[in-house]
Amino acid sequence: MVLTEIFMKGVFMKHILSFDVAKGKSVYCFIDELKNVIIDATLIEHNKSEFDKLYSLIKDYSNLIIIMESTSIYHLPVENYFRSKGIDTIVINPKLVKQFKDTLNKSKTDKLDCFKIARCYLGTIDNFYFKNDEYFMYNPLAHQYWSLVEGQTRLKNRYKQLIEIVFPEFNLIFNDLYDDLALNFIHDFPHPVLFVNRRIDYLMNYLKDKNGTTKAYRFKNKVLKMKELASNSLCFVSFDSLQVQNLVQTIEMIQYHKSEITKIKNQLIEEMKDKKLFKIINSIPGFGEFSTALFLAEVGDITRFDDKYQFISFIGIDSLTSQSGISAYHGPISKSGCKFGRTILFNVVTTIIQISAHADKTNPIYLFFRKKQSEGKHHYKCIIACSTKLCKIIYKLCSSNCLYENK
Numbered sequence: 075m076v077l078t079e080i081f082m083k084g085v086f087m088k089h090i091l092s093f094d095v096a097k098g099k100s101v102y103c104f105i106d107e108l109k110n111v112i113i114d115a116t117l118i119e120h121n122k123s124e125f126d127k128l129y130s131l132i133k134d135y136s137n138l139i140i141i142m143e144s145t146s147i148y149h150l151p152v153e154n155y156f157r158s159k160g161i162d163t164i165v166i167n168p169k170l171v172k173q174f175k176d177t178l179n180k181s182k183t184d185k186l187d188c189f190k191i192a193r194c195y196l197g198t199i200d201n202f203y204f205k206n207d208e209y210f211m212y213n214p215l216a217h218q219y220w221s222l223v224e225g226q227t228r229l230k231n232r233y234k235q236l237i238e239i240v241f242p243e244f245n246l247i248f249n250d251l252y253d254d255l256a257l258n259f260i261h262d263f264p265h266p267v268l269f270v271n272r273r274i275d276y277l278m279n280y281l282k283d284k285n286g287t288t289k290a291y292r293f294k295n296k297v298l299k300m301k302e303l304a305s306n307s308l309c310f311v312s313f314d315s316l317q318v319q320n321l322v323q324t325i326e327m328i329q330y331h332k333s334e335i336t337k338i339k340n341q342l343i344e345e346m347k348d349k350k351l352f353k354i355i356n357s358i359p360g361f362g363e364f365s366t367a368l369f370l371a372e373v374g375d376i377t378r379f380d381d382k383y384q385f386i387s388f389i390g391i392d393s394l395t396s397q398s399g400i401s402a403y404h405g406p407i408s409k410s411g412c413k414f415g416r417t418i419l420f421n422v423v424t425t426i427i428q429i430s431a432h433a434d435k436t437n438p439i440y441l442f443f444r445k446k447q448s449e450g451k452h453h454y455k456c457i458i459a460c461s462t463k464l465c466k467i468i469y470k471l472c473s474s475n476c477l478y479e480n481k
Contacts, residue, residue, distance in 0.1 A: 089135040091128075091156075092192035093142040095149040100142075103188045104132060107196060115188055125155050133159075141195045143168045147214060165210075166194060167411075210374035212345060212367075219338045219368065220414055226331040229324055236321040240311060241266050243303035247296065252328070258284045261325040265313035266304035274298070342367040351376060354471050357478040358464075359437055360426035365418055372415040382469040390416050391461050407458055416461075423460045436480065439464055 088107040093100045098120050104113035113131065118124050132138060140156040140163040142149050149165060156163045230252060237244050237251065237260070248256040259281065263269040269277060277297045311317045346352045346367040356366040370376075379385040386392050390411030409416070423439060430440035439460050446456040471478060 088137045088139055089132070090192045090195060091132055091138065091140050092188045092195070093140070093149070093152055094188040094191060095142050095145045095152055097148050100152060101188045102128070103192060105189075105192055109193070109196070115186075120151050122155075125152075129156075129159060138162065139164060139195070141166065141191055143191055147217075150214060164195065166191065207374040207378075208349065209346070209351065209370040212342060212371040213374075215338055215342060216368055216371035216414065219335065219342075222331050222335050222338070226328065226335065229328045229331060233321070233324045233328060236317060236324060239317050240264060240321055241304070241307055241309055243307055246303060247300055255281070255285050257325050257329060261322055261329075264318050264321050264325075265311075266307045266309055267313050270301060270304040272301075274301070277301075339364045342371060346370060350475070351472055354475070354477055355468060358467065358471070359434070359478070359480070360422040360429070360439070360464075365422055369415060369418045369422075372412050372418065376469060376472040379469065382466045385469045386462055386465045388412060388415075389419060389461075389465055391419070391458055391465065419461045419464060420457055423457055423464055426464075427460070434480075438467075438480070 089104065089112070090107065091102060091104050093102045100118050100120065101115050102113075102118055103111065103115045105111050112135075118128060138161050140153075140161055142152060142164075143166045145168070153163050153165060234251070241264075243266075244251060244256075244260060248259075250256060251260075262280075274294070274297050277300065278294060281296065343363045347363065349370075351370055352366055355361050355369065356363060361369070373385075373388065376385060379388065383392070387408070388411045390409045390413070391407045393407055423443075426437055426439045427443050430437045434440070442463050443456050443460050446459050447453075451459070467478070470476075
């Protein structure tokens with residue numbers, strides 16, 4: 075049998091099962107790499123019996139590949155099912171799919187979309203895919219972290235507003251209203267009337283126990299200040315008011331968010347710490363254990379990119395360029411890639427600059443920042459330029475499997 079005949083019989087041919095995923099259901103189609111339709115667009119409910127039936131239809135085909143775009147959390151059951159069967163399962167960046175769809179027919183239906191996703195895979199390059207990625211598999215955990223941080227920010231704003239209503243003098247007692255000592259105290263004594271008549275030694279011992287110290291006298295001045303401020307407070311709500319109840323509930327929600335955020339941080343670090351790319355990126359000054367783990371959960375396996383420019387483009391800090399004839403315009407960054415990966419990178423660069431300004435002034439990122447400043451660049455543009463340089467360093471180290479060394 076000649077090679078062409080073998081190929082046409084599907085021995086070497088790829089077979090693509092493409093999903094347009096929604097909440098609780100998907101539309102799928104099954105085609106080969108020549109775009110011949112084997113199974114037309116079909117609706118499938120997200121349950122095991124339905125997927126077992128589908129698997130029985132496709133399992134005997136060679137070179138099976140499952141394709142879907144990332145859709146919040148809804149693609150996860152589909153992805154995990156086929157990964158458990160040992161089939162190559164690829165999750166495509168939805169922005170890449172959108173760009174591809176925009177070049178095709180503008181009509182939009184679920185049936186058309188599943189074919190367009192399959193054609194997107196056949197017509198594009200692999201480096202924007204997350205194919206059996208040992209790092210990106212933790213992306214849902216990273217998204218849970220960002221969601222908790224966003225919720226925590228809203229809660230802190232509400233907490234601050236309620237403090238101003240109930241007892242604004244709390245701001246003068248605690249340096250940080252969000253640390254555990256302040257949260258515990260305000261939770262148990264949310265209104266000045268609740269501690270103004272308390273004995274000094276009682277309050278000192280309370281703070282001692284909550285702070286985990288054996289020396290209660292350390293809190294004597296703080297307690298005296300509390301009682302003085304409480305006795306002169308212009309608080310206009312009663313201790314059993316709705317605002318006080320809301321303050322207590324808000325503190326409990328803040329404490330819950332803090333606990334969950336800590337759990338996710340510890341889990342990400344524990345899962346990632348022995349992986350090769352974690353050790354490499356963590357060796358770069360400015361990257362702590364958590365920022366390293368979170369960055370990898372967002373960007374996935376960096377070695378999948380063909381070069382540093384593809385990596386920079388994926389992060390979304392490549393500049394938009396418009397050229398016509400001999401004129402060229404370099405605009406702002408595209409921001410079309412990994413939003414949270416970009417956020418982490420900017421934070422790391424900012425940390426490097428702040429630390430290096432008072433300590434290691436030989437850091438190449440810091441020196442590059444000062445160089446851009448001396449050229450009269452705006453601070454934000456300096457940060458972007460440094461982030462691009464850091465991306466290049468990260469890519470070089472990861473692709474060559476080397477730890478960072480400051481020369």
